[in-house]
Amino acid sequence: MTDEKIDFSALDPAQDPSRWERLIESVAQRALAGRARPNRLLLQLSTWARPALALAAGLAIAIWCAVLATGGRGTTTTETHTDPVVALATWAMNDAIPTTVDPVVVLGGSNGSK
Amino acid sequence: MVGVLQVAVDRRASAQCGVKMLDPERTAEMVVAAKHGDATAFTALVRAFLRPAYAIALSVLRRPADAEDVAQDALLVAFEKLDTCNEPRRFAGWLLTIARRRALNALGSRKVREAHAKGDGTEVVSSARWPDQVGLRERLLQALDQLSPLQCQVVLLCDLEGWTHAEVGTALGISELMSRQHLFNARRKLRGLLATEGSVEAQHDR
Numbered sequence: 001m002t003d004e005k006i007d008f009s010a011l012d013p014a015q016d017p018s019r020w021e022r023l024i025e026s027v028a029q030r031a032l033a034g035r036a037r038p039n040r041l042l043l044q045l046s047t048w049a050r051p052a053l054a055l056a057a058g059l060a061i062a063i064w065c066a067v068l069a070t071g072g073r074g075t076t077t078t079e080t081h082t083d084p085v086v087a088l089a090t091w092a093m094n095d096a097i098p099t100t101v102d103p104v105v106v107l108g109g110s111n112g113s114k
Numbered sequence: 115m116v117g118v119l120q121v122a123v124d125r126r127a128s129a130q131c132g133v134k135m136l137d138p139e140r141t142a143e144m145v146v147a148a149k150h151g152d153a154t155a156f157t158a159l160v161r162a163f164l165r166p167a168y169a170i171a172l173s174v175l176r177r178p179a180d181a182e183d184v185a186q187d188a189l190l191v192a193f194e195k196l197d198t199c200n201e202p203r204r205f206a207g208w209l210l211t212i213a214r215r216r217a218l219n220a221l222g223s224r225k226v227r228e229a230h231a232k233g234d235g236t237e238v239v240s241s242a243r244w245p246d247q248v249g250l251r252e253r254l255l256q257a258l259d260q261l262s263p264l265q266c267q268v269v270l271l272c273d274l275e276g277w278t279h280a281e282v283g284t285a286l287g288i289s290e291l292m293s294r295q296h297l298f299n300a301r302r303k304l305r306g307l308l309a310t311e312g313s314v315e316a317q318h319d320r
Contacts, residue, residue: 006304008274010251013168013182024164027186028157031193035151 136162138203145202160189163206167213169274173266174217176255184220188213206285257307261300268293269300
């Protein structure tokens, strides 16, 4: 008769009910502890999120104010004079005609390989 | 002695454990509650699925102590990854897949360990040497060893856990008909093996 069950009770891990019950409790506890860990991390992150955001906003405002205070100039006069690329680009954009001396001053001692 | 080896008509086996698989709706409820950290739901899920996970691990490892460790491990991993279980109704199948994979990993590690032990000349301790695993238990394990992994899983889930074919089919991803077929073949094979062993043992006893 193959529709009758095979007796696997010898392999049944719950043969000792109290031991099995302890095992169930232990696994459930460990599983719960494992789940709680990431939650605590999330809680920490959410606690610090607002101060971190406020700090970032403050820094952004400070940097913005500093930029406004310097007049928003992209390049300084010194840079214009010393950086050949900037100087040449400025002349080209403004259709300015440099004097004969200007290219020499801008390029300085460089041989044009810069 | 033959009596010990007999393939018992055992309706006691499923009644004895008193644990029935949760139906899919109830399982889904428990999984959702567990996702929200409900301790009662965790316990209910462990109670319902630790034994099935053990049965699957046993079908791969064929050593009860190892299977118990893997079953616990599989449940812990499943709970850690619970948020990735997109279909709570199918928690059983999802968990048993985890259990099967972890059992296969454990089996691989065990084979490597045993190969190293042989290489070192260390004596490999057979499970048969442990006093708690001799007798009927050992014979059952040896007989189970002759079954295919799927036959072994089906017969353990049906006869050890008391699952229905519908439940087994859903959990293992096979049809109900296939589950019946595997169970029929597994039982026939086990009966043959255990009966042969029984008669050999009886002759030795005389």
